[in-house]
Amino acid sequence: MRNGLLSYAFATAVALLLPSGATAARPCGGSSGGEFQYRLGDVRYDGPDPSKNNDLATIAASLQSSSQTPLYECVGQWPEVWTGWYEGGSNLVWGDCIFTGAGTGQDETVSFAVDWENKTMYLAHTFACSDQQGSQGLATGSIKLDVNCTTADDSSYCVPKTTSSGTRPNLNIATKLVPVPANTTSTCAAASKQYQSWKVEQWQRRFKMEPGASPTNPKLSADTGPSFTLTSTANGNTFSCLPSEGHEGIFVGSCKASDASTTTADFVFDSHLNMLKISEHWKCDDSPTLDIAGVGYMQAACERVFNSDEFTCTSGAVWVGTGVV
Numbered sequence: 001m002r003n004g005l006l007s008y009a010f011a012t013a014v015a016l017l018l019p020s021g022a023t024a025a026r027p028c029g030g031s032s033g034g035e036f037q038y039r040l041g042d043v044r045y046d047g048p049d050p051s052k053n054n055d056l057a058t059i060a061a062s063l064q065s066s067s068q069t070p071l072y073e074c075v076g077q078w079p080e081v082w083t084g085w086y087e088g089g090s091n092l093v094w095g096d097c098i099f100t101g102a103g104t105g106q107d108e109t110v111s112f113a114v115d116w117e118n119k120t121m122y123l124a125h126t127f128a129c130s131d132q133q134g135s136q137g138l139a140t141g142s143i144k145l146d147v148n149c150t151t152a153d154d155s156s157y158c159v160p161k162t163t164s165s166g167t168r169p170n171l172n173i174a175t176k177l178v179p180v181p182a183n184t185t186s187t188c189a190a191a192s193k194q195y196q197s198w199k200v201e202q203w204q205r206r207f208k209m210e211p212g213a214s215p216t217n218p219k220l221s222a223d224t225g226p227s228f229t230l231t232s233t234a235n236g237n238t239f240s241c242l243p244s245e246g247h248e249g250i251f252v253g254s255c256k257a258s259d260a261s262t263t264t265a266d267f268v269f270d271s272h273l274n275m276l277k278i279s280e281h282w283k284c285d286d287s288p289t290l291d292i293a294g295v296g297y298m299q300a301a302c303e304r305v306f307n308s309d310e311f312t313c314t315s316g317a318v319w320v321g322t323g324v325v
């Protein structure tokens, strides 16, 4: 989505300038019945750009407020053959939806994923519960997209089909609160039935870029790889994650639990694709181990340090989920 990426970059800049108008709270019990809704604005899938020679597909969508201004801009990118699934396997690639600063957001994080094979978009958002102080809600939902694809000059793009009267379709994604178990569990059988996801926070990465290198073909050196904190939304475990040395842009790292944890975690970050794979390993009472993985496309913003060839990249909190929700 070439135009969309521009507006996305603009939206990000605006979001940084404005103090967040987000109240970031929703009722988790009672009145809404744990059901929410987002209206989809523009949605666009772009096949690989032949001039870039990278085979990356890009999907972008905007989520609108009730007054129909774009509230969040969602962007994801992956090798086209993955069709939205990490390495074409069973993990959806989750991408961050970034708050535009226009209006009032009620969520702390919003993420989306697309199963392009099935043309299904998934959405997940987290928020503070306005009716239960100190607790967090997670709501998930999906929508099936009926798209119209156009191919021209070796490139293709798809947008939602117009209605029979030629107008834009009304697209709403209904989401529902994911129930949180009253007790954390120590059995793998119970843990595997829970929906697992994480919040990635305090993302930081530094590298040097050779002057004159183009953004599409950057020449990076002294790349630290990412460090970040990880919080499991299923069991509340927190980790601090540090990379080991990278090999050809791939960083493998381990995560240190902040207290006596029943699980361990590690990660792989592919800096070419900006793909973060998180794995959490459970040691349970009833079976030897349970390994759960989730994948996020990290669109961290990188900024040149004043008068230096060094860049620092940071990101707001990003929610990374596991499979289909």
Ligand SMILES: *[C@@H]1O[C@H](CO)[C@@H](O)[C@H](O)[C@H]1NC(C)=O
Residues within 6 Å of the ligand: 115, 118, 324
């Ligand atoms: C995708 O669609 C196929 C065929 O309709 C279905 O069998 C499959 O379960 C779907 N996959 C997901 C992840 O929903």
Ligand SMILES: *[C@@H]1O[C@H](CO)[C@@H](O)[C@H](O)[C@H]1NC(C)=O
Residues within 6 Å of the ligand: 148, 149, 150, 160, 161, 162, 163
């Ligand atoms: C599909 O796209 C073509 C080309 O942009 C357009 O002329 C046509 O009206 C679209 N059809 C639908 C159903 O959206």
Ligand SMILES: *[C@@H]1O[C@H](CO)[C@@H](O)[C@H](O)[C@H]1NC(C)=O
Residues within 6 Å of the ligand: 182, 183
């Ligand atoms: C949670 O644990 C308490 C104490 O062990 C127990 O009484 C209660 O029934 C459990 N609740 C659920 C939903 O399992």
